[in-house]
Amino acid sequence: MSAATETQAGPSSRVADSLDVDRIRRDFPILHRSVREDRKLVYLDNAATTQKPQHVIDRIVRYYTDENSNVHRGVHYLSEVATAAYENARTTVKRFIGARDEKEIVFTRGTTEGINLVAQTWGRRNVGAGDEVLITAIEHHSNIVPWQMLCDEKGAHLRVAPVNDSGEVLIDEFQKLLTSRTKLVAFGHASNALGTINPIRKMIALAHAAGAVVLVDGAQGVPHLHVDVRELDCDFYAFSSHKIYGPTGTGVLYGKEAILDAMPPWQGGGDMILSVSFEKTTYNALPYKFEAGTPNIAGVIGMASAIDYMNAIGIERIAAHEQDLLHYATKRLLELDGLRIIGTAAEKACVISFVLEGVHPHDIGTILDDQGIAIRTGHHCAQPLMMRFNVPATGRASFAMYNTRDEADALVAGLEKVIEVFR
Amino acid sequence: MSDLRELYQQVILDHNKNPRNFHELAHPTRTVDGYNPLCGDHYTIFVEMEGETIKDIGFTGNGCAISKASASVMSSTLKGKTTQEAHQLFDVFHKLVTGEPGSLSTAELGRLAAFSGVSEFPARVKCASLPWHTLNSAIEGDKEVVSTE
Numbered sequence: 001m002s003a004a005t006e007t008q009a010g011p012s013s014r015v016a017d018s019l020d021v022d023r024i025r026r027d028f029p030i031l032h033r034s035v036r037e038d039r040k041l042v043y044l045d046n047a048a049t050t051q052k053p054q055h056v057i058d059r060i061v062r063y064y065t066d067e068n069s070n071v072h073r074g075v076h077y078l079s080e081v082a083t084a085a086y087e088n089a090r091t092t093v094k095r096f097i098g099a100r101d102e103k104e105i106v107f108t109r110g111t112t113e114g115i116n117l118v119a120q121t122w123g124r125r126n127v128g129a130g131d132e133v134l135i136t137a138i139e140h141h142s143n144i145v146p147w148q149m150l151c152d153e154k155g156a157h158l159r160v161a162p163v164n165d166s167g168e169v170l171i172d173e174f175q176k177l178l179t180s181r182t183k184l185v186a187f188g189h190a191s192n193a194l195g196t197i198n199p200i201r202k203m204i205a206l207a208h209a210a211g212a213v214v215l216v217d218g219a220q221g222v223p224h225l226h227v228d229v230r231e232l233d234c235d236f237y238a239f240s241s242h243k244i245y246g247p248t249g250t251g252v253l254y255g256k257e258a259i260l261d262a263m264p265p266w267q268g269g270g271d272m273i274l275s276v277s278f279e280k281t282t283y284n285a286l287p288y289k290f291e292a293g294t295p296n297i298a299g300v301i302g303m304a305s306a307i308d309y310m311n312a313i314g315i316e317r318i319a320a321h322e323q324d325l326l327h328y329a330t331k332r333l334l335e336l337d338g339l340r341i342i343g344t345a346a347e348k349a350c351v352i353s354f355v356l357e358g359v360h361p362h363d364i365g366t367i368l369d370d371q372g373i374a375i376r377t378g379h380h381c382a383q384p385l386m387m388r389f390n391v392p393a394t395g396r397a398s399f400a401m402y403n404t405r406d407e408a409d410a411l412v413a414g415l416e417k418v419i420e421v422f423r
Numbered sequence: 424m425s426d427l428r429e430l431y432q433q434v435i436l437d438h439n440k441n442p443r444n445f446h447e448l449a450h451p452t453r454t455v456d457g458y459n460p461l462c463g464d465h466y467t468i469f470v471e472m473e474g475e476t477i478k479d480i481g482f483t484g485n486g487c488a489i490s491k492a493s494a495s496v497m498s499s500t501l502k503g504k505t506t507q508e509a510h511q512l513f514d515v516f517h518k519l520v521t522g523e524p525g526s527l528s529t530a531e532l533g534r535l536a537a538f539s540g541v542s543e544f545p546a547r548v549k550c551a552s553l554p555w556h557t558l559n560s561a562i563e564g565d566k567e568v569v570s571t572e
Contacts, residue, residue: 358440362462362487363431366544370427379463386463392485393463421431422488 019321024313025402027053039372042407042414047192047220047351047398048376049242052306056246059305063298071297072271072288086297089304090287093252096307097237098228103286104260106253107300111219112142114238114253115186117290118215119146121263122236123184126213129155132181134212136161136169136198137388138191141381143217147186156183163388167194167343174203178210185212189221189237193380193396194343195326195351197225204234213259219243223400224322224349226315229254241299245400246306250299253290260286267292318401322350325399329408336415342389350399353380356415359422361395367421368395368414375411429540430547431488438492443499448481453564457484457557459549459571464490466554470561475505477562487550489541494554496534506562513555520551 025031028051035041043051063085069078071086090102099105108114123146127133133147137160144158151158159182161174169187178185185207190197200216207214218239221227229237236259241250255263265272265283269292274282283289310318329352333339338357356364365377376396379386386392397411451469458465464486471479480498485491497516501509516535518525522542529536541551549571557569 360485360487360491362464362547362550363489366430366547367427378461383463392465421427422436 019313019317019401021321021402021404025404027055027309028402029054029057031402035372035374036370039370042371042373042410044397044399044403044407044411045374045376046223046400046403047243047380047396049248050223050245050400051402052245052247053309055309056302056306060247060298060302063301068298070294082297085301086295089300092304092307096227096311097222097252097254098230099254100230101257104254104257106255106260106287106290107295108238108251108253109249109296110240110242110251111217111238112146114236114251115142115215115217116146117253117266118236118238118255119150121266121290122213122259123147123150124153125264127151127154127156127183130181131156131183132159132177132179133157134159134161134174134177134182134185134207136174136187137163138167138169138194138196138382138385139186139188140192140217140219141383142219143186143188144384147184157181160384161187163196166345167191167196167389168345168347169196169198169203171199171202171206175206178206178212180211182207182210182212184215186215186217188217188219189227190224190349190351191343191382191385192220192351193382193385193394194345194353195348195398196343196345197347197349199347200234201232204232208233220349220351224319226319235259241303241306244303244306245309246303247296247299250296250303252303257286260290265289265292269293271295313401321401322399322403325403325405325408326350326352328405329397329399329411332408332412333415336412336419338419339415342391342394350403351396352398353394353396355391355394356418359418361393363422364395364415364418367418368411371410371414371417373411373414426540426543430544432537432540434496434534434537435488435492438495439488442482442491442495444479444481444502445483445495446481447483448479451481453561455557455561455569457553457560457569457571459486459490459553461571462487462550464550464553466490466494466557468494468554468557468561470558472506472562475507477501477504477506477509480558482554486553487547489538489547489550490553493538493551496537497554497558500534501558509558509562513559516555517552520548 030051067081069082071083090105093105159177204214213235215236216234218237222239223243237254242248272292342353361377378393448469452472453470466484469481482494520541560569
């Protein structure tokens, strides 16, 4: 029950039983289509993106049908309606992650943009020659490359905390790498490639004790774990809408107000200004200072409806159901000869990365796809991690609230066919 | 499953398990790396030329069954061929895996015919063609690294 200890999500088998998966599945129209002519879809690529419930699809349709207008611009009726819906979404997000104020919620294109925003604004102002940025060995490329770019530009150094053979960050090593030169520490809440849930509260406290600012890549956190940014005390927390059943192209960067306030703006344009003359521009207040240009209004409103949907079910129930699937699927997969799970942390989200002896993951993916089973194969945008585990690629099955034990069984049966083809 | 059997024909499974010419060459004229960044496939192809003739081919690296078998079949097919013949076969192979009508019969295609099923799997065309693109660069001598993207 890993999620529980880190986040107080408090899943129990009693709660798990109360999740009505059949009812949830009825809310997701795409789960009922067939693929490859007549195969029942078994969608196990949720760490890449989740499917969308009708509730969210309808909300986006309603926005474009009844409310479409630009925000923060017009005095006309529709602009008021659109602005209210857009700003209500900010309040929904604020409550969802326990932020203090709407000013701390910046809408972005997604997690990647949130991290780049911090690297290009806070980073460029506060990281100098000889300084250090600390990440971990299990980061997604989007939490590696922006820091590399920053370090290259500034003559700073990127440090990487190692992981053990289970894929858990070595906290002692992490602590040793924190020095007076460490300006920023960035790590994932959970690993997209292995599922490892990091002990982020502890890591944040250690980083703060060393005087560093902390960014949490929450792309794989918010889908599975209760998040309270004030309780975690992180300085930044970035996540994406499309991994929590909302539309693509939308995300959130949370930042503590005082830190965001002291940061220079990022992109220049409309909405991020108070006044412009050719001599001087005055920037807008938070959070608009970081929202140049017309935002993805429908995306933001859709994201808020996805959060409403998750809230109605309850993250505790979702987490308990996913943990049940994780344990069941892990047990079933290990029954297969020659299958090895990469990433065996004690605390895991419902992500299972695996290799099959003698069969390349790409071939596994094609043969499973032929049976209607969608998994991800490849390096999962985490090439350094693949090198750490000495595998060129893995297969990855990642589960969401609408997945079932029957689908885990279908995955195992599909892999038996893979073994049969390659026998 | 029938399409799958077409894709994973016995020749492909055999060449994947026991790849031919799967080694470096002692005296390569050209060495070129081929990458598929999407799936992480990576091969190094070694060619020893004698004038216009491909005297020897070897390869190392790893990737999926389709790419490895393709490199293996390619190496045994092209050994002893002239660069002009190699270009013609490259064209034939490309048409075969992308599903374009070609001029050769199954008998004339020989072992290459094992890749006829690839055209039904658009996501796998790059796997099959990566070794050929890499070899093409080796005999053209214009690049040291080839990427599918």
